[in-house]
Amino acid sequence: MKDIIKIENLRRVFKSGEAEIIAVNDLSFSVPEGQFLAITGKSGSGKSTLLYQLGLLDHPTSGNITIADIPVEKLRSDDRTKFRLNFLGYVFQDYAVLPSLTAEENVMLPLLMQGIEFSKAKEMSDSALQKVGLAHRKGNTPSQLSGGEQQRVSIARAIVHNPKILFADEPTANLDTETSRSILTAFLELNKQGQTIIMVTHEEEYARLAHRIINLADGKIIKDTNL
């Protein structure tokens, strides 16, 4: 399989006064298209920071990131936003659904931004909600949905525009076991359909559902396991 992500000598250093904290320390690896990759590690190991670099939400201090053959670290701010819209999908730890929009409207938003017509976007949104089993709650606002349902909305929003890569940052952290399993089942289904997924988690049990686990400590890879 062709590599969808390639990173070389990636570093992210935070400065706190005189002190320097190396969150990501000279990482190099690649991710083939269609892979379900789990990044694990203890708190402070740099796993979320790595995800933010890969997802273009943060800038690396040094190193190269290539996604779909595009060297993304050189993109300007507006182009990074455009790149996220067209290539990437995100599932955040705390769902990050927009409170003033219904489930359907939340999911439609990236499509409208891509210039897709309202009726078509609505149709695609309904289909994505159907995929995550939430079609019946499409008219509800986040305040009317449970945590698990909000996370499903978040997943539907992340996949509705067929992104090249789906990023998930601790997607089950705020959910009970049963809901967590259903979310991961949804991920596995998507992955079966060819979706590349990169998921950060600190729970070994869920990480083992992926094809590959990268284990981080102090910003370095201490273990890279293909399952």
Added chain:
Amino acid sequence: MPEKKTWFQELKTAYNVGFFLAIRDIKRANKWTTALIVSVMVLTFLNLVVVSGILVGLIEGSIEASKARYTGDVIISAFPERQFIENSQEIIKIAENIPHFDALTWRYTAGGKIESNYKDTLEKGEVVNSASGLVTGIDPDREDSVTGISEKIIEGEYLDRSDTDSILVGKDLLYKYTPIESPGFQTLKDAEIGTRVRLTVNGVSREMTIKGIIKSKAGEVDARIYMVDSELRKMIGRTDQNVDEIAIFLDNSGDAIEAKNALVDSGVGLSAKVQTSEEAQPKFLKDIKATFAILGNMFSFIGLIVASITIFIVIFVNAITRRRYIGILKGIGISRRAIEFSYILQAIFYASMGIIIGLVLVFGLIKPGIAANPIDFPFSDGILATTAIGTVVRIIILMFATVIAGFIPARIVIKQRTLDAILGR
């Protein structure tokens, strides 16, 4: 990768998404918060339109009073170097035949003085209690039917033709209403309805009784002494039919300038001074009007700054409290421009609501209300002076200020780093 869009297509998409977000943000916002913001905008609009409108209207009221009670639409008066309007009766006939003529009244005038303590023996150093003003002879019925001056009698009664030894005194000549004691201007003390006063005109003195006091809020009227025209003519020895002033009133569709031109073209300008009511306004009134217009504009400008700051604060607080929301929008790929549009559109919504409600209040309630019950200022019956053009200009300025005040805070928050916004750092 979707196909590359043109700049215009990107702008259109950003606008559509901004509109989509703004509509839903407004629809699902707290109703009380929205009501509060709209109320602030309504008050801001009223501040822009009403404050300056009342300032200008205060003088407009005085000008309107002067037109209604004194000059009419066009006033013909004697040249300064002449004692009266020559060929007055011919001129009256011409005036009655100009287009849109409605009514006219003529007056005789002469400088005069009234004294109230003329019977007392003055002690050494004591001055005569007197006041000077323009004594005006009128046909009481005609004058009232044209100017409605009898409605402005605040004490006593109006004249009738048989009142040969009575006068009406303007309130500006009475100490009771105008308590001024300056070396150059004296008002009459100890004078009330029924008081006998000595009126001196052209060296001729007569005892007269004060029958009424006028308060018309037209400076020229309130500083005059009115009496029946036949009596004044006797005092000034006017034996012909020549008068000193002719006030011409036109119907509602009449135009003062056209009427003046018609009179001048008929040769009236050769015998007398022909002026529109506006031209006949005293210079100080024109100056005050201009001053109040400047003041009104200054207040409007301050109002506009306040409005801009209000919108800025509303949008800034809204954007700051929703910093994470903005971060998420950017995180999922919503463009900076679309988010800015959404905030600008929200600002426009608040301003539009304020303007619409403000317009209904101004033109549906406040303006007709004040027109029916003018504000009782000391020197005028204040009206609300608003023009369609002036209001439209204020709306455009308010909208422009709103767009800027909505854009800047949104821009400040949007420019923050996406990840920091999402993580609330």
